[in-house]
Amino acid sequence: MSELRNRRMVLARRPEGVPGDECWTLVEGDPVRDPGPGEVLVRVEYLSIDPAMRAYLDEDSYSHRAEIGRTMLGLGVGRVLASGDPDFEIGEHVVGPLGVQSHATRKGLSLQKIDTRLAPPSAHLGVLGVSAGVTAWVGMVAVGKLRKGDTVVVSGAAGAVGSIAGQIARIGGARVIGIAGGPAKVAYTTGELGFDACIDYKGEDVHARLGELLPDGVDLFFDNVGGAILDDVLDHIASEARIVICGAISQYNRRGAVHGPTRYLRIAERNATLRGFTIQHHARRHAEAVRHLAGWLDSGALRVREHVVRGVERYPEALRMLFDGSHTGKLLLAP
Amino acid sequence: MSELRNRRMVLARRPEGVPGDECWTLVEGDPVRDPGPGEVLVRVEYLSIDPAMRAYLDEDSYSHRAEIGRTMLGLGVGRVLASGDPDFEIGEHVVGPLGVQSHATRKGLSLQKIDTRLAPPSAHLGVLGVSAGVTAWVGMVAVGKLRKGDTVVVSGAAGAVGSIAGQIARIGGARVIGIAGGPAKVAYTTGELGFDACIDYKGEDVHARLGELLPDGVDLFFDNVGGAILDDVLDHIASEARIVICGAISQYNRRGAVHGPTRYLRIAERNATLRGFTIQHHARRHAEAVRHLAGWLDSGALRVREHVVRGVERYPEALRMLFDGSHTGKLLLAP
Numbered sequence: 001m002s003e004l005r006n007r008r009m010v011l012a013r014r015p016e017g018v019p020g021d022e023c024w025t026l027v028e029g030d031p032v033r034d035p036g037p038g039e040v041l042v043r044v045e046y047l048s049i050d051p052a053m054r055a056y057l058d059e060d061s062y063s064h065r066a067e068i069g070r071t072m073l074g075l076g077v078g079r080v081l082a083s084g085d086p087d088f089e090i091g092e093h094v095v096g097p098l099g100v101q102s103h104a105t106r107k108g109l110s111l112q113k114i115d116t117r118l119a120p121p122s123a124h125l126g127v128l129g130v131s132a133g134v135t136a137w138v139g140m141v142a143v144g145k146l147r148k149g150d151t152v153v154v155s156g157a158a159g160a161v162g163s164i165a166g167q168i169a170r171i172g173g174a175r176v177i178g179i180a181g182g183p184a185k186v187a188y189t190t191g192e193l194g195f196d197a198c199i200d201y202k203g204e205d206v207h208a209r210l211g212e213l214l215p216d217g218v219d220l221f222f223d224n225v226g227g228a229i230l231d232d233v234l235d236h237i238a239s240e241a242r243i244v245i246c247g248a249i250s251q252y253n254r255r256g257a258v259h260g261p262t263r264y265l266r267i268a269e270r271n272a273t274l275r276g277f278t279i280q281h282h283a284r285r286h287a288e289a290v291r292h293l294a295g296w297l298d299s300g301a302l303r304v305r306e307h308v309v310r311g312v313e314r315y316p317e318a319l320r321m322l323f324d325g326s327h328t329g330k331l332l333l334a335p
Numbered sequence: 336m337s338e339l340r341n342r343r344m345v346l347a348r349r350p351e352g353v354p355g356d357e358c359w360t361l362v363e364g365d366p367v368r369d370p371g372p373g374e375v376l377v378r379v380e381y382l383s384i385d386p387a388m389r390a391y392l393d394e395d396s397y398s399h400r401a402e403i404g405r406t407m408l409g410l411g412v413g414r415v416l417a418s419g420d421p422d423f424e425i426g427e428h429v430v431g432p433l434g435v436q437s438h439a440t441r442k443g444l445s446l447q448k449i450d451t452r453l454a455p456p457s458a459h460l461g462v463l464g465v466s467a468g469v470t471a472w473v474g475m476v477a478v479g480k481l482r483k484g485d486t487v488v489v490s491g492a493a494g495a496v497g498s499i500a501g502q503i504a505r506i507g508g509a510r511v512i513g514i515a516g517g518p519a520k521v522a523y524t525t526g527e528l529g530f531d532a533c534i535d536y537k538g539e540d541v542h543a544r545l546g547e548l549l550p551d552g553v554d555l556f557f558d559n560v561g562g563a564i565l566d567d568v569l570d571h572i573a574s575e576a577r578i579v580i581c582g583a584i585s586q587y588n589r590r591g592a593v594h595g596p597t598r599y600l601r602i603a604e605r606n607a608t609l610r611g612f613t614i615q616h617h618a619r620r621h622a623e624a625v626r627h628l629a630g631w632l633d634s635g636a637l638r639v640r641e642h643v644v645r646g647v648e649r650y651p652e653a654l655r656m657l658f659d660g661s662h663t664g665k666l667l668l669a670p
Contacts (some may be wrong), residue, residue, distance in 0.1 A: 062604045231595075239616075245603045260566075260595030268580045268611030269397045276603030281574075 004032035004081075007335065008071045008101030009315045014057055017253045018323055023057070024072075024316045032103045035084040040108045042078035044098045046308070048125040048132075049318045049331040050075070050160075054252040063278075072100040072315065074333075075131060077114060077121040088113070093121050095129070100315050102335045118294050126330035127164060127297055127304045128290050130279050135246065136164035137289035138282045140172075143275050144220050144244040148173030151214060153233055156224030157198055158185035160330040161246060164293075165222045167302050170194050174220070177213055179206060179229055181325045188328055192303050207232040217241065217270075226251045227259045234263035243267070243274040253323060305329030339367035339416075342670065343406045343436030344650045349392055352588045353658055358392070359407075359651045367438045370419040375446060377413040377429060377439045381643070383460040383467075384653045384666040385410070385495075389587040398613075407435040407650065409668075410466060412449060412456040423448070428456050430464070435650050437670045453629050461665035462499060462632055462639045463625050465614050470581065471499035472624035473617045475507075478610050479555050479579040483508035486549060488568055491559030492533055493520035495665040496581060499628075500557045502637050505529050509555070512548055514541060514564055516660045523663055527638050542567040552576065552605075561586045562594045569598035578602070578609040588658060640664030 005028065012025045035041045056066040056073050066073050076098035080088050085108030088094065096111035098104040114124040127133040139161075140146050152169040156162035157178025166189065169176045178189040178198035189195040199209045206229060210218075217238030223230055226248025237243065251258045267274055279286075296302035307327040309318040312335040321327045340363065347360045370376045391401040391408050401408050411433035415423050420443030423429065431446035433439040449459040462468040474496075475481050487504040491497035492513025501524065504511045513524040513533035524530040534544045541564060545553075552573030558565055561583030572578065586593045602609055614621075631637035642662040644653040647670040656662045 226600075245599070247603070248600055251600070258597045258600065260597040260599050262593045262595040264580070264595050264599075264609075265561075265583055265586070265593065265611070267609065268582070269613060271612050271616045272610070274599075274602065274609040275607070276600070277606050278604060281606045 004103060006030045006032050006101055006103045007312045008099065009312055011057070011066045011068050011070060011072055013068060014059060015253075019054070019057060019316065019319060021316050026313050033105045035082050035105050037084045038108055039084045039105055040080055040088045040094070040111060041082040042094060042096075042098060042104045042106065042111070043081050044076045044078040044102055044104055044335050046078075046122045046125055047074045047076040047098065047100055047333040047335060048129060049309070049322060049333055050131045051247050051249055051252060051322055052131065053319060054322070058255070073097065074100045075125065075129070076104070077124050078104070083108070093124075095124050100312060100333070100335065102312060119297060122306055122308075122330075122332055123297070123304070125332060126160060126306060127302065128293055130286065132160040132330050133164050133293045134286050134289045135279050136161045136168055137293060138279060138285060139222055139244045139246045139277060140165050140168045141289075142282055142285055143277045144222060144242050146172045146174060146220060150174040150219040151177070151216065151238070152220045152222065153177045153179065153210070153214075153218045154222045154224075155179040155229050155233070156247070156249060157189045157195065158328045159224060159249075162222070162224050163189065163193055163329055164302065164304070165246070166195050167193055167296075169220070169222075171296060171301050177210075179225070185328055188305075201229060207235060210236045220244070222246060223248070225249055226261075230261050231263045234261055234266045237266055237270050237272050239270050239272075241270060241272040243272060245274060245276040249323060306332055308332045308334050310334045339438060341365045341367050341436055341438045342647045343434065344647055346392070346401045346403050346405060346407055348403065349394060350588075354389070354392060354651065354654055356651050361648050368440045370417050370440050372419045373443055374419045374440055375415055375423045375429070375443045376417040377431075377433060377441065377446070378416050379411045379413040379433045379437055379439055379670050381413075381457045381460055382409045382411040382433065382435055382668040382670060383464060384644070384657060384668055385466045386582050386584055386587055386657055387466065388654060389657070393590070408432065409435045410460065410464070411439070412459050413439070418443070428459075430459050435647060435668070435670065437647060454632060457641055457643075457665075457667055458632070458639070460667060461495060461641060462637065463628055465621065467495040467665050468499050468628045469621050469624045470614050471496045471503055472628060473614060473620060474557055474579045474581045474612060475500050475503045475555075476624075477617055477620055478612045479557060479577050481507045481509060481555060485509040485554040486512070486551065486573070487555045487557065488512045488514065488545070488549075488553045489557045489559070490514040490564050490568070491582070491584060492524045492530065493663045494559060494584075497557070497559050498524065498528055498664055499637065499639070500581070501530050502528055502631075504555070504557075506631060506636050512545075514560070520663055523640075536564060542570060545571045555579070557581060558583070560584055561596075565596050566598045569596055569601045572601055572605050572607050574605050574607075576605060576607040578607060580609060580611040584658060641667055643667045643669050645669045
């Protein structure tokens with residue numbers, strides 16, 4: 001293995017706001033380390049580009065924290081090139097915290113094998129992965145208590161989580177309204193994904209359109225976005241509505257200046273419930289989620305898109321794409 | 336009855352912010368109208384001064400709305416002076432939407448008899464009334480799902496609802512921390528009411544004190560206040576915390592400029608739930624609430640204070656007292 005050279009993205013400084021290029025250093029040419037006992041060497045095929053990565057960059061990150069001078073954290077899938085752990089064989093595919101790099105030497109204990117007969121490796125980061133499909137399922141089913149006949153609104157509707165969340169609602173017998181940015185995403189959600197309608201927040205008055213589309217209000221709102229869109233939807237919640245806070249992509253770069261939901265008293269006025277969740281907290285239901293998702297994928301009920309950015313050196317750009325809305329579906333880096 | 340003259344407070348204009356004297360006109364000298372068939376004439380003894388009254392003043396009030404040129408709405412108790420409804424007899428006490436006035440002629444159907452053996456008339460607006468005791472019970476028990484061993488925080492702890500909510504939590508086996516303004520209120524809650532501790536938001540750093548008092552976080556937050564205090568508590572919620580939005584006294588005069596909870600993403604990070612409620616929505620549990628409250632009152636487990644303002648003409652002043660924190664316990668007007 002010793003002829004292999006690693007390429008990795010190192011955190012140079014913590015960002016204020018949107019992470020610029022100055023936050024990163026590409027480090028090339030380190031020899032790839034052969035696995036010791038209990039370790040596995042993995043060729044990283046895809047990395048999941050997630051909003052959680054933005055949280056890792058903050059000094060007071062509530063979950064994992066990226067360290068200055070170290071390889072950026074990231075969940076990835078890859079193929080085993082060499083193994084010092086009897087549980088893993090060369091050629092098998094694994095998922096785990098591989099980091100933003102071309103090769104990773106990791107303890108076997110930190111890795112999970114994936115079943116590439118169920119779906120190709122990248123799908124295990126997307127539709128079958130914790131950061132997209134499993135998050136969508138847990139948020140919609142376990143937290144949001146989706147019911148047949150619900151009127152459901154999903155923000156970030158063309159994104160990795162939102163596109164699956166909305167489809168889960170459709171499959172579950174709900175009427176589904178998306179909120180997304182631009183005509184292409186609107187067409188994607190109402191066409192390929194089968195949403196009943198989608199509001200273009202870049203070109204339409206979201207508040208007014210919600211009023212037109214939802215005269216009886218929203219039963220279940222799955223929010224990936226926060227900010228003004230959350231306020232607009234709160235004004236249209238039905239009695240006993242459920243609001244699931246999955247994320248707040250509009251707010252992650254704002255830190256001290258987060259826009260809190262100014263219409264939160266609608267929750268009191270309408271006997272509603274706002275609930276948040278972390279995917280780790282629902283670990284005991286992940287297998288159930290994957291079983292459902294894989295079944296729908298197999299039957300064609302669930303459609304997914306991936307947006308792959310190629311090259312470790314493009315990681316800073318890929319991360320920013322999360323915030324500028326320039327991708328559709330699951331965003332991946334092929335290092 | 337014809338020699339009786341009414342005194343009533345009429346809405347002259349809708350307020351911006353805190354309702355000033357210019358919003359009101361005292362109208363004196365109208366003859367009191369004798370009850371027709373099915374009607375009852377009531378001498379109003381006490382009116383409940385509630386935050387809900389502020390909402391009635393807004394053009395787009397979500398519940399009832401006060402009308403310009405009409406007697407201000409208000410829930411009151413009083414004694415029957417004359418009756419055209421065979422269900423009511425002279426001398427009986429009733430509760431109902433009597434309005435801010437000395438005498439009210441109302442349909443018997445809109446009134447409920449109260450049992451003055453259970454507690455004196457004013458208590459039926461306070462500890463046994465929908466706007467205080469029943470709200471506290473519903474919020475703490477039915478909505479907040481109070482559990483023995485919970486660490487509970489109550490804001491507006493010396494107020495009509497907060498003082499009862501905190502005592503219900505204590506009776507239910509919780510550790511109770513209040514938040515109130517000024518040493519007298521702090522002493523009242525930790526002394527007479529038996530709270531475990533109380534933070535003086537006017538004299539102490541609420542965020543820092545919460546950290547000291549609650550190293551393991553808040554399990555249940557009963558919020559009457561909103562604004563900065565809600566943010567401070569959100570930073571200290573425990574995993575799976577429940578936040579009950581009972582009110583937001585700090586925000587009712589702000590309308591378009593409501594301070595939304597900027598720390599609302601803590602709800603996601605900590606798998607928490609924020610729930611709002613209206614008391615009407617839980618009507619089927621009111622009798623159960625009154626039964627519990629009356630029992631605790633009778634046994635001495637529950638202590639209450641009333642603050643009575645005398646004179647219809649002092650209604651504008653009494654209403655403002657809700658917002659400036661200058662009263663303790665249940666605020667009443669004796670017209």
